[in-house]
Amino acid sequence: MEHIRKQYPPFLLTANEMGKADQAAVVAGVPAMDLMAAAGKAVADAVVERWSERPTLVLCGPGNNGGDGFVVAQHLRSMDWPVRLAFLGSVDGLSTEAAHFYRAWQGDIEPFSTDLLDQTKLVIDAMFGAGLARPLEGNARDMVDAMITRNITVCAIDVPSGVDGTTGAALGKVAPAELTVTFFRKKPGHLLFPGRGLCGHLVVADIGIPESVLDELTLQTWENRPELWCQYYPWPRLDGHKYHRGHAVVYGGETMTGASRLTARGAMRVGAGLVTLAAPIKAWAVYATALTGVMVAKLEVSQESEDFDVLLLDPRHNAIVVGPGAGLAGFERIRTRKIVLKALATGRATVLDADALSAFSDDPQILFDAINGPCVMTPHDGEFARLFPEINKSPEINKSHLDDKLTRARLAAKQSGAVVVLKGADTVIASPDGRAIINSNAPADLATGGSGDVLAGFIVGLLAQGMAPFDAASAAVWMHGEVGNEIGSGLIAEDLPDHLPKVLSAFKAQYFSSHQ
Ligand SMILES: NC(=O)C1=CN([C@@H]2O[C@H](COP(=O)(O)OP(=O)(O)OC[C@H]3O[C@@H](n4cnc5c(N)ncnc54)[C@H](O)[C@@H]3O)[C@@H](O)[C@H]2O)[C@@H](O)CC1
Ligand SMILES: Nc1ncnc2c1ncn2[C@@H]1O[C@H](COP(=O)(O)OP(=O)(O)O)[C@@H](O)[C@H]1O
Ligand SMILES: [K+]
Numbered sequence: 001m002e003h004i005r006k007q008y009p010p011f012l013l014t015a016n017e018m019g020k021a022d023q024a025a026v027v028a029g030v031p032a033m034d035l036m037a038a039a040g041k042a043v044a045d046a047v048v049e050r051w052s053e054r055p056t057l058v059l060c061g062p063g064n065n066g067g068d069g070f071v072v073a074q075h076l077r078s079m080d081w082p083v084r085l086a087f088l089g090s091v092d093g094l095s096t097e098a099a100h101f102y103r104a105w106q107g108d109i110e111p112f113s114t115d116l117l118d119q120t121k122l123v124i125d126a127m128f129g130a131g132l133a134r135p136l137e138g139n140a141r142d143m144v145d146a147m148i149t150r151n152i153t154v155c156a157i158d159v160p161s162g163v164d165g166t167t168g169a170a171l172g173k174v175a176p177a178e179l180t181v182t183f184f185r186k187k188p189g190h191l192l193f194p195g196r197g198l199c200g201h202l203v204v205a206d207i208g209i210p211e212s213v214l215d216e217l218t219l220q221t222w223e224n225r226p227e228l229w230c231q232y233y234p235w236p237r238l239d240g241h242k243y244h245r246g247h248a249v250v251y252g253g254e255t256m257t258g259a260s261r262l263t264a265r266g267a268m269r270v271g272a273g274l275v276t277l278a279a280p281i282k283a284w285a286v287y288a289t290a291l292t293g294v295m296v297a298k299l300e301v302s303q304e305s306e307d308f309d310v311l312l313l314d315p316r317h318n319a320i321v322v323g324p325g326a327g328l329a330g331f332e333r334i335r336t337r338k339i340v341l342k343a344l345a346t347g348r349a350t351v352l353d354a355d356a357l358s359a360f361s362d363d364p365q366i367l368f369d370a371i372n373g374p375c376v377m378t379p380h381d382g383e384f385a386r387l388f389p390e391i392n393k394s395p396e397i398n399k400s401h402l403d404d405k406l407t408r409a410r411l412a413a414k415q416s417g418a419v420v421v422l423k424g425a426d427t428v429i430a431s432p433d434g435r436a437i438i439n440s441n442a443p444a445d446l447a448t449g450g451s452g453d454v455l456a457g458f459i460v461g462l463l464a465q466g467m468a469p470f471d472a473a474s475a476a477v478w479m480h481g482e483v484g485n486e487i488g489s490g491l492i493a494e495d496l497p498d499h500l501p502k503v504l505s506a507f508k509a510q511y512f513s514s515h516q
Contacts (some may be wrong), residue, residue, distance in 0.1 A: 008211050009224040012438065014166040016131035017217055017355050018235045018453050020329040021184060024213035031324030035183075036064065038278040040071020042205030043157055047072070047124070048079065050155075050179055050201075054121040055082045059112070060102075061127035061161070063091030068157050069126025070105045076106055084120075086110045086129060088140055089452065104373045122153050125177060129158035130165045135172030147175035149316060156180040159189060160198045167404035168192030168426070176200065184209045188221060191438045192405055194424050196505025224429070224439040229475045230469045230511045232464035234271065243458045245273030246464025250294075250457070251322045252279040252307070253332065257286050259325030259354070259453045262493055264294045266457020267321070269497040270476070274462040278311055280304055294471060309430070312346050317350040319464035323378075324453040333359050340367070347373035348470075350464035352418070353456040354383065361386035368416045373468045376459050380452065386420055388412045391442035410436055419469040421459075423452060427477050431470045439474075441481035443488070450493030455480045456495070479503055 013021060026032050038480045044288050047056075058073040066089065069120045076083045087102070087109050094102055111115060117123070123342065127140055135199055136144055144162060145315040147154065156177035159165045165187035179198040182190060189195040190202055222228055237244055248267045252260035260277060267275045276295045281289040287296045299307040320343040326336040334430035336359040350373070357379050358369040379387060391411045409422040409430035422428045425447075427439040458476035463469065480496070 006228070008336040009227055010225045011185055011214060011219045012188045012191065012221045012223055013217075013219070013225065014188065014221075016163050016166070018130055018165075018184070018187065019139060019221060020217055021209055021213045021235060024216050025209040028210055030208050030210070033097050033100060035209065036067050036101060037071055038203070038207035039068045039157075039183050041075060042183070042203075042207060043068060043072045043124070043155070044075035046179060046181045046203050047076065047122075047155055047203070051122060051153075052176055053079075053081050055119050056122045056124060057116050057120040058082070058083060058124040059127050060085060060087045060089075061140070063128065063131045064091050064095055064098055065126050065129030065131070065157055065161075067095060067101050069124060070098065070101035070130075070330065072109065072124050072126065072157070074101070074105050080187070083107065084110055084116060085507070086116055100216055112143065114143055118144055119151055120152065122155065123147060123175075125154050125161050125175065126158040127161035129161075132162065132164065132171060136162055141172065144173055144175050146172060153178050156199065158182050159195065159490065163189055163195045163198055164362040165189040165195075168195030168401060170194050170198065174198050181188055181205055183207045185208070186223060187405055188438060191223060191440045194423075196426060196440075200353060201464055206487065208340045209244055220434050220436060224437045224441070224474055224478050226267045226475075226478065226507060226511055228437065229467075230472040230507075232467055232471045233468055233475060233511075234462065234510070235512070236271065244271035246318050246461075246466065247274040247276065247316045248272040248460045248464040249311065249317045250275060250277045250284065250324075250460070251320070251326060251337075251343075252277045253285055253325040253327040254280045254283045255327060255357070256325035257283050257290075259450065261287065261290055261294075262450050262453040262497070263324045263353075263457035263460070264291065265497040266291055266454040266500075267461035267464065269500040270458045270461035270479070272319070272461040275376075275461075276311070276317065278308060290297065303344045304335060305342055312342065317348070319351075319460050321351040321353065321456050321460040323351070323353030326355040326359070328355045328358055340372050344373070344375065348372040349460075351376045351378065351456050351460045351463065353452065357383045358386050364388070364416075371417040373505065374463065376421060376463070376469045376473045377412075377416065377418045378421040378423060378456055378473075379461065380423045384408070384412065391415070406436055408439065410434060415483055419423045419473050421455075421473050423455070429470065429473045429477060432435045436468065437474050439481060441479045441485065443481070443484045445487065445489060445491040446480065448491060448493055451480070451484075451496060454493055455494040458500075479507070482507070
């Protein structure tokens, strides 16, 4: 009989969910002792693969992270590596498994002193893992300070000690790792900054936890991978025509005309059948001269929003984007708000970016009340702070879980009723129903003016082709990252739409070859 292996999507597990996965594995018949043995072995394997033999110090903490450390140390010792081990805690406090491997360690147990670093070239950080609840104190903190000062090479087990695996927050100072080995599945803190920047190269090791334990957990967080949405990707139909591929409307402002032009080109490149840029009469000539494949509709200044109504009377205009270059100065702000509310009133798929968000900073509830249909908001951190001030308390004044980007995006989606794309190096896409995706493929080259405008165009272009908001936003963010990687250094926003075809071809070849 043919064996059909169930494919599990790229889930991210919180510390709590990882604990449950661990328990479920034990219930399924995998002894906890075996899990720890496998975890330590996986770390040792990753160490010898990356580094040649060198004076190594294993720093073991009081919990199971420390337990893994004993296993690593013994493996390295049995390969004749020069290994020393220091333990922070008491044997009485160890779990059964950790105590077992403590006893199995055949070398000395040294006091937890920073002097040990003098002869050390590599530290295995097994101090704290997923169970860390508060900033490091005492000897552990001193050790981390000394590791940072000496810029010592670190391999972290599970997470660099001091990183919260669930949120990516650094609980105090953290010695950055060159390599982090985690188990079974990545955790959100491996992808969210600052955690991501502290992990170095990340290895996910299989330690024998059966994948079927995932069935017992209600998981709602994923790493952004095409597997999540590729089945809904709107490739053109063999017998299709342009109206099968939707008609996106891009609102263009009067002054910053480049922004909406980038958006329109992004929408075209991602496959919208038609794109109309709705431009105020004053700027119409600029748009009409600069655009070719994109149609330009004229909006009379005195009655601009009424003209916009007329444009929207055509039901084929099935997706709308407002914001890039829309304008916020004086009267423009009022006009931007009107255009947004009219777009939302159609109930058609709408993307709100940049000025469309900031225009409601005085009274965000007016915006949230108007969102009753498919809607994607794409704030960067500044726009997010204006629209969701109470969610976005700064880390200085708010030490609660709200600091965490994943939670902030989820709360914003719930509060607004829109899919929220909270942009940045670790963009989070959150749905009002609680699902959230963390993006991890975007290069820093994307941090350039106008790149967000192109992203808004990719999203509206996919919405026009009928993709659901959460899928469209996730797909667009992933492709935006891929295009950034494709271009690399020297990237400017203008390049992004025009490099999309290459990315789409590679994506199609990898994910759809069997269906063509
Ligand atoms: N499937 C799994 O869950 C597996 C987990 N393993 C390891 O187990 C680790 C999690 O183990 P634990 O839950 O014991 O967590 P830790 O090893 O992170 O230790 C937490 C312990 O430290 C104490 N503590 C927390 N914050 C402290 C602070 N700031 N200062 C001093 N003490 C503090 C806690 O009270 C607790 O006793 C993982 O990171 C991983 O390395 C592996 O053994 C393999 C299997
Ligand atoms: N350091 C970074 N690494 C990866 N992507 C980034 C980084 N900084 C910004 N980006 C991405 O670049 C885009 C910038 O968008 P935005 O801030 O709206 O700029 P603009 O308004 O100039 O277009 C977003 O998609 C964001 O996620
Ligand atoms: K650690």
